[in-house]
Amino acid sequence: EIVLTQSPATLSLSPGERATLSCRASQSVSSFLAWYQQKPGQAPRLLIYDASNRATGIPARFTGSGSGTDFTLTISSLEPEDFAVYYCQLRSTWPFPFGGGTKVEFK
Amino acid sequence: QVQLEQSGAEVRKPGASVKVSCKVSGYTLSELSMHWVRQAPAKGLEWMGGFDPEGGKTIFAQKFQGRVTMTDDTSTDTAYMELTSLRSDDTAVYFCATWDPLVGAFFTFDYWGQGTLVTVSS
Numbered sequence: 001e002i003v004l005t006q007s008p009a010t011l012s013l014s015p016g017e018r019a020t021l022s023c024r025a026s027q028s029v030s031s032f033l034a035w036y037q038q039k040p041g042q043a044p045r046l047l048i049y050d051a052s053n054r055a056t057g058i059p060a061r062f063t064g065s066g067s068g069t070d071f072t073l074t075i076s077s078l079e080p081e082d083f084a085v086y087y088c089q090l091r092s093t094w095p096f097p098f099g100g101g102t103k104v105e106f107k
Numbered sequence: 108q109v110q111l112e113q114s115g116a117e118v119r120k121p122g123a124s125v126k127v128s129c130k131v132s133g134y135t136l137s138e139l140s141m142h143w144v145r146q147a148p149a150k151g152l153e154w155m156g157g158f159d160p161e162g163g164k165t166i167f168a169q170k171f172q173g174r175v176t177m178t179d180d181t182s183t184d185t186a187y188m189e190l191t192s193l194r195s196d197d198t199a200v201y202f203c204a205t206w207d208p209l210v211g212a213f214f215t216f217d218y219w220g221q222g223t224l225v226t227v228s229s
Contacts, residue, residue, distance in 0.1 A: 034215045036152075043202055043219035044152065049212045056217075087152055091214035095168040098144075098152040 002026050004088050006099035012107040019075040021102045023088035028068045032092035035064055035073045038101075039084045048073065049091075078104070109133045111203050111220035118226045119193050126189040127223045129203030136179050138208045141186040142216065143177060145199040155188070155201075160213065193227045200224050 003026040031051035036044035048064035088099040114128040142157025156167035204216035
């Protein structure tokens with residue numbers, strides 16, 4: 001089974017700073033990777049699908065990149081509402097795993 | 108726009124079963140491929156299973172095979188997930204989730220229910 005490893009586990013930043021989150025696959029997954037944001041007590045929200053496509057209504061400050069085994073979610077300038085946990089997820093291969101998550105917290 | 112409304116929190120004893128519902132609106136359940144994802148307290152997301160439109164059948168994560176049943180009631184547009192032989196480590200929030208039937212990418216979840224907390228405790 002393909003394993004997705006996210007890093008870092010926690011990212012401590014201030015509003016206005018740039019956030020760079022990483023997701024690494026244990027083998028090539030082409031571009032079949034999604035990113036989700038989850039806030040406490042809420043369901044996840046789809047941000048990016050197929051590595052680099054923003055989902056409907058997602059602000060342009062969220063950018064996904066990468067292919068093969070290495071993927072990045074970049075938030076160009078953090079807004080207060082962006083402090084949350086972010087997960088990557090593979091859609092091409094059973095059992096459609098999620099990464100362990102990266103928490104973006106206030107510094 | 109798809110909307111998913113889940114049933115309320117449940118408490119069960121070890122060894123019991125639980126059945127969680129997910130009511131669809133905005134589309135019919137027949138137009139969707141419903142999946143279930145769970146999240147243990149303070150843990151990450153775990154895909155449990157769902158309908159594979161390419162294979163035409165419901166598929167499951169290995170750890171749940173034999174213990175989970177996923178069914179659809181198309182007359183009420185309600186999906187169900189039943190988990191049996193509950194253990195304390197099944198305590199989690201259970202989400203139903205699906206992708207947009209017109210433009211969504213298979214197995215990428217655009218729409219989520221609000222979650223149902225299932226607590227397993229003696």
